[in-house]
Each structure stands twice: as structure tokens, then as C-alpha cells.
Amino acid sequence: MITTDFVPGTPCWIDLGAPDVPAAAAFYEAVLGWAYEPMGGDGSDMEGGMFSKDGKTVAGLGKLTEEGARSAWMIYYTVADAAATTQAVEGAGGTVRVAPRDLGEWGVMAQFTDPLGGQFAVWQPGDHTGMGLVDKPGSLNWTELYTTDAAAAREFYGTVFGWTFSDMEMPGGEGTYTLITPAGLPEDRMQGGLLELSAEDLALAGGRPYWHPVFAVDDCDTAAAAVAARGGSVQMGPADAEGVGRLAVCLDTAQADFVVLDPSPAG
Numbered sequence: 001m002i003t004t005d006f007v008p009g010t011p012c013w014i015d016l017g018a019p020d021v022p023a024a025a026a027f028y029e030a031v032l033g034w035a036y037e038p039m040g041g042d043g044s045d046m047e048g049g050m051f052s053k054d055g056k057t058v059a060g061l062g063k064l065t066e067e068g069a070r071s072a073w074m075i076y077y078t079v080a081d082a083a084a085t086t087q088a089v090e091g092a093g094g095t096v097r098v099a100p101r102d103l104g105e106w107g108v109m110a111q112f113t114d115p116l117g118g119q120f121a122v123w124q125p126g127d128h129t130g131m132g133l134v135d136k137p138g139s140l141n142w143t144e145l146y147t148t149d150a151a152a153a154r155e156f157y158g159t160v161f162g163w164t165f166s167d168m169e170m171p172g173g174e175g176t177y178t179l180i181t182p183a184g185l186p187e188d189r190m191q192g193g194l195l196e197l198s199a200e201d202l203a204l205a206g207g208r209p210y211w212h213p214v215f216a217v218d219d220c221d222t223a224a225a226a227v228a229a230r231g232g233s234v235q236m237g238p239a240d241a242e243g244v245g246r247l248a249v250c251l252d253t254a255q256a257d258f259v260v261l262d263p264s265p266a267g
Helices: 022-031 082-091 149-160 199-205 221-227
Strands: 013-019 035-038 048-053 056-063 072-078 095-102 107-113 119-125 140-147 163-171 176-181 190-198 210-218 231-243 245-251 257-263
Touching: 013 119, 022 035, 022 048, 022 056, 022 199, 022 221, 048 119, 072 140, 072 210, 072 257, 082 095, 082 107, 082 119, 082 149, 095 119, 119 210, 140 221, 140 257, 149 163, 149 176, 199 210, 221 231, 221 245, 221 257
Parallel strands: 013 056, 072 119, 140 190, 210 257
Antiparallel strands: 013 072, 035 048, 048 056, 095 107, 107 119, 140 210, 163 176, 176 190, 231 245, 245 257
């Protein structure tokens, strides 16, 4: 489970780069019940802002400005030292997309690409530690990497974050799913997973690996219907996953991918 203690190596923030900020805001408000507040505070600044649920911040939204980049969610992981993490990334064969950037009292951020092409980010907290709501309907409750080489991904992220991994066989002989647990924490703190797929199955990112968020919802079918009604698409599901819940793999109006999940009851 994802929590808000934000120990090193755990997901602490997500943000979306979208070509049309107002359209993205309206989409996620309808699908996840979020409230959007532009950074200007008076509705005049439509270059980005914050999403909240039940009065607590759950995600950020910004204008997609990188030439040739696809609209996608970026997942940030807490680190004690962004500069040291940058050295670890480079030492493990990754590359730096955005060098550590000091944002004053807020904290320090950096963005990277793993050796296979998956993009992720880190956050060295200052006054801002991360999301105010997780693991509840309308908030992040899992992170997931689709990669072309699970063993290489495990080696890289294990080196950078100290994560531990455990494998489970997927139903129907569909392959092996690798579960991710932060360093030094018990398995009930699993925060995500990774799945090996062929490059042909990763057409959304041009054959490169990619991370995406999983959002908890009260009702998967209702959320999936809202995705379609608001101009997005449902790529898979809604479907029941044994021991996990009912889920649907979705794209928003700009083709950014995410999953909605109605978790199974405890026990």
C-alpha cells in the first residue's frame, strides 16, 4: 500500500503534462471527482495547477511543452539527496532528463530515464513532502512499469532505490508480475509492480518502457464509463483480477495512460 509517510524510495507525487490543460482538468474532474485549482488561483492561469480530492492535494497538471513528447503521467519518488540519486542513476546506466533543480522551500526535483527508456522523477522534500491523499478512492494507490526487460529493470531500480522484489505468476499463464517493496519495509508496503512486455506491446510510447499510475475508485465500471463519455478510451476491461479487484486500463483525451481500480475487500 502507498502511504503519506514518504520514506525514501516511495512514490510521493504525480503530475500530468497535457497539451490542453483546461480539457485535461475537466476530464479528470469528471472521471475521478477531482477539483482543479489553476496556479493563478483566480482561474486566469491555464498553464497548470493542482488537483485535489476531499480538500487534499492528489496530483499536479502542467502544459506539455517538451517537443516531440507524448502526454503522460510522471511519477516522483522520495529521496534524501537528489544529487546523490543522480549519481546513482548515471552509475547504473540511466540518463538525466532534468538535472536536480532547487525549488527553494518546496524541495529539489530531478527527472531521469532508465537504461531501457522508462521515465521517472525524484523529489527531495523541503516544506512540500508530497500528496495529501493516497490509497483512497480518487487517489494514487499503485504504480506500474511496463518494460521490455524485467531483469534489467529490477537491477537498475534496485541499485538506485534499494527496492526489493518478489514475483507472482499471473492467472492464465500470462506471464510473471514483479511486485515492488521499498527498501527495509515489509511486504504489506508493496507500492507497485513491473511487467515485461514486447516492444510491439508498448506502441503507446513508441516501443519504450513507461510508468503509469493506478487510481483507486469506488466503482470501476462507473469510472470507465466516465472515461468514454468524456472522450477518453478504455483499452482493457473493466475486468476482475483475482486478489486485486476490478480494473480498467484507460487513456485520457490526449492518450495519457492510467488505470482505475476498485480494490478487492480486505481478506
